[in-house]
Amino acid sequence: MASNYMDENELEYEKPRKKSSQGKKKAAANGNKKLSKKAREKKRRRRIILFLVEVVILVVMLVVLWGVTKTEKVGKLDIPEDEIIVNEGVEDIEVMKGYWNIALFGVDSTTGALTKNTRSDTIMIASINLDTKEIKLVSVYRDTFLNLGDDVYNKCTTAYAKGGPKQAMNMLNQNLDLHITDFVTIGFEGLIDVIDSLGGVTIPVTDAEIEHLNNYQKCIAEDLKRVYTPVESSGTQLLDGLQATGYCRIRYTKGDDFKRAERQRTVLKEVMKQAQGASVGQLTDIANGVFDKVYTSFDISEIIELLGDVSEYKIVADGGFPEESIRSTGNIGSKGSCVIPENLADNVTWLHEYLFEESGYIPSKEVQEYSAYIEEETGKYLH
Secondary structure: OHHHHHHHHHHHOOOOOOOOHHHHHHHHHHHOOOOOHHHHHHHHHHHHHHHHHHHHHHHHHHHHHHHHHHHHHHOEOOOOHHHOOOOOOHHHOHHHHHEEEEEEEEEOOOOOOOOOOOOEEEEEEEEEEOOOOEEEEEEEOOOEEEEOOOOOEEEOOHHHHHHHHHHHHHHHHHHHOOOOOEEEEEOHHHHHHHHHHOOOEEEEEOHHHHHHHHHHHHHHHHHHOOOOOOOOOOEEEEEOHHHHHHHHHOOOOOOHHHHHHHHHHHHHHHHHHHHHOOOHHHHHHHHHHHHHHEEEOOOHHHHHHHHHOHHHOEEEEEEEEOOHHHEEEEEOHHHOEEEEEOOHHHHHHHHHHHHHOOOOOOOOHHHHHHHHHHHHHHHHHHO
16 A cells, blocks of 8 residues: 555656656646546545545654553563573474464562563563464463573572573573573562453452462552452452462462462463453553553564454463472572472473473473483472
């Protein structure tokens, strides 16, 4: 359409050709004749239409420019491809080429510190089947004892604090044989605003959760200087942004941090459900409203494309890593209480089957080396 429009303009404003003297006489004769009222009106309408088209194009260009500038300034991070670490052979795995894996980080911050020097309270992978648009979620428990991406072993939440999203993605890629290049990081304030903009989320709250939920939201509200509404009874109910964020933080009930990760996935699934019921315009407004509270690898065009297709996606499964039957917990010296993959290689085999339905996956030599080190390092504390 753009090329046709330009062609029409070129014809409309084409420079007149030099005419012969005979042509000049003829033109002068015709010029003495007045245009009919109908012809004048038609010409006037055409000029108005062209003017309006130009105005619309100008407005669209300004909006896009504003969006790109806003994103680049506050929320966009370009990570050079050669700085993303992927284990040998992983990029060549055919089955994984049909999936788009995105790292989701929720950081423990009310001050807007999203880039680094803050722990990733939530570490989650959203794996999207590009053919079916089905999404599988997996929480990587924040206290899992892993290689941080620099051959230092500690709780994996430390990777984000040390090197931001780049090191956190490298940590996931190296320990899990993945090829993640995209991420979204959000803090407490951003999550609260997203949920409030969507009208809240419906969550089943138990008696054991009420006190902790209220304590957490009270602390967050005080830091952000916001008013909060206590949850007064159990049962399935609509939670606002502060209440839902407080719910995400609960870890002092049965299930500890494993249950907290489950709560986080529950909230994310409800956010997805609410987003699918909103219009593209509403979602665009929400995105613009929280850009300064989000850190991401996506640019404005990719965000708009994702928002336009949100109704086509469906979350079909969610789980946690390490897998329940091949994990344990214990104090690992100065590292404190950790979640331990009893055999990292076996856990990675399980993960690839869970995410990509790849039966009998054989982990890379790097993962097998990390697995042997973790077993040796943690074994002396557990036995």
